[in-house]
Amino acid sequence: MSSHPHQFSRYCMHCGDRLTTAVPEGDSRRRLVCVGCGFVHYLNPRPVAGVLPVRADGSVLLVRRAIEPRIGTWVFPGGFMDLGETAEEAGVRETREEACLEVRNLELLDVYTRLEPGVVVIVYVAEAVGQAEAGDETTEVGWFAPDAIPWDDLSFDTTHAALHAWIERFVPGQ
Ligand SMILES: [Zn+2]
Numbered sequence: 471m472s473s474h475p476h477q478f479s480r481y482c483m484h485c486g487d488r489l490t491t492a493v494p495e496g497d498s499r500r501r502l503v504c505v506g507c508g509f510v511h512y513l514n515p516r517p518v519a520g521v522l523p524v525r526a527d528g529s530v531l532l533v534r535r536a537i538e539p540r541i542g543t544w545v546f547p548g549g550f551m552d553l554g555e556t557a558e559e560a561g562v563r564e565t566r567e568e569a570c571l572e573v574r575n576l577e578l579l580d581v582y583t584r585l586e587p588g589v590v591v592i593v594y595v596a597e598a599v600g601q602a603e604a605g606d607e608t609t610e611v612g613w614f615a616p617d618a619i620p621w622d623d624l625s626f627d628t629t630h631a632a633l634h635a636w637i638e639r640f641v642p643g644q
Pocket residue numbers: 482483484485486487504505506507508509
């Protein structure tokens with residue numbers, strides 16, 4: 471996640487005219503509306519797919535962020551979905567890009583809504599295949615046993631929540 475997901479043009483994507491805010495007919499909220507052609511530019515949350523890759527020894531992979539926001543902290547691999555791919559495919563791709571790691575047997579862990587900056591984070595647990603190393607946007611990869619998670623050094627609320635959910639639901643004896 472390198473930039474705010476809701477930076478948008480001040481100009482209409484169809485005719486190039488200026489945008490203003492107005493409540494369209496039949497709507498109940500103010501929207502960005504083109505003064506020229508009347509096109510309504512809806513702003514919606516953007517989906518992010520993430521994966522908790524788990525190794526046979528029961529440890530989970532986290533990557534250390536090389537970019538803002540929250541540079542230097544630990545997070546699971548994840549990022550914005552591209553058009554044309556499923557959430558699972560996006561999670562597999564992001565894990566490959568950020569941790570050079572293959573994952574399989576994805577299982578949905580949970581879905582988290584972050585009102586600010588307006589994203590929906592879909593988190594899977596998956597089986598890690600092979601070795602990991604730092605990739606795009608990461609300086610380091612680490613495998614953490616459930617009792618050795620760096621709780622004070624995690625990137626986001628969702629990182630915290632997903633790791634808690636993983637321990638509760640997937641770690642035997644919890
Ligand atoms: Zn327009």
